Amino acid sequence: MKTLLTVSILGVALVAGTAQARDYDHVRFGVDVPYEPMEYRDADGELTGFDIELGNALCAEMGVTCEWIEQEWDGIVPGLLARNYDAIMSSMTINEERRQTVLFSDPYITIPGAWFAPAGSEIEVINEETLADKSIGVQRGTTFDSYVTDNYGGVASISRYSTADDMVLDLQAQRLDLVFLEFIVGQVTLLDAREGQFQVVGEMVTEPEEYFGEGFGIAFRQRDTALAERFNEALATLKEDGTYDEIFERYFGEE
């Protein structure tokens, strides 16, 4: 009787164990769209961007199929924990605060933040005095939100947006004096798309690491260490065989 009990408990534990360390052959990515050029819809409505292409290439390398699920940024981590998708590949900066909640892959790209203002803005340097009483736009719940809130929340008024689109619209409408976002995203949506209307203000921001971390990573649930490991290996392979460089150049040119 006792053995039977032990065996059945063992059996249950085994089943539970396999359920935990699931072997993925289909990976669902959570992604916040649009965030040009990292993830956006092209003229035909197809999902594309650096994250999307790299993600698809990683999946192909690993021999799994993948699927992209759109999710607004401020709910993107809870969505992962709630198993709406298995990973987040959406320009997510690796930092300590997030590491408490999710597991990160190796960084796949490093991108600085930058301040953007309408052309002819009188602001030339960024400090507490020049930002006094200015309205600053950030995307809610991003590391940039934390950075601006903690450093300039006392002097400037901060508007938080669910999507980067709305933020750009309000900068154009002159509701905002400045926005703070990833340099390449600002470059594509502000500098290139609306030439001459906007300018970069001050220096690129990559420090302190507390906010800007080590770069962008793919986020997984803490327990999916095996999956993260497979992604890291695939990433290393793509970097070696040149696929990574090819995708990088397509979006950011030679650099």
Next chain:
Amino acid sequence: MEILAWFHELLDGNLIFTPQTLGYYWDGLVVTVQLVFVSLLIGLVLAVPLAIGRSSGRRWISLPIYAYTYVFRGTPLLIQLYIIYYGVVFFDGIQETFLWPLLREAFYPALIAFTLNTAAYTTEIFRGAIKATPKGEIEAARAYGMSQALMMRRIILPSAFRRALPAYGNEVIFMLHASAIASVVTLMDLTGAARFVYARFYAPFEAFIFVAVIYLCLTFTILFFFRYLEKRLLAHLRPQS
């Protein structure tokens, strides 16, 4: 002092409800109360003449008002808010007009949207109450030789307001709850504060349950206020004991 010490102890060791985030909630409460109170007040003032016009026999008065209430009751408040907040900037040169300092802030477009919305609903509530005035009262007022205006002021409106009170109380509570959408246009109201805490600490339960409790308290305050008003103003309708 003891309460303060107890409060500090309560806050110690939790990462979410720091004095800073509680400050956000407090600011959010102030914004929500301001927004809802002011829009209800202006909406109420607008609704009285609109309701009188809406129940007028002259179609050129009642039809435009009907069109207005139809549009604002027939579309979601969220859409109205988007149209007013993002729509105004598509008028060329609006940035140079005297209106811009107001429209630039998120607060005023939200206030305009909420005011127009509640005015439309309140107009219809009052119109119903005006229409339900007993014929006998109107005939009696005519028999006394009252003019239309005097009859409106002394007979129809006072009894219509009483009749409208319970329905209007509901409208006030609906407005409070509807105000939760203000955060989509960056306004840091109660819901905005909750979304901020949620996004920063990935703590949906703590952030939203806390804010839900605050909304509950506000709702009960409104409920008690209207119950008190009804007791006073509708005393003549209660069964005599």
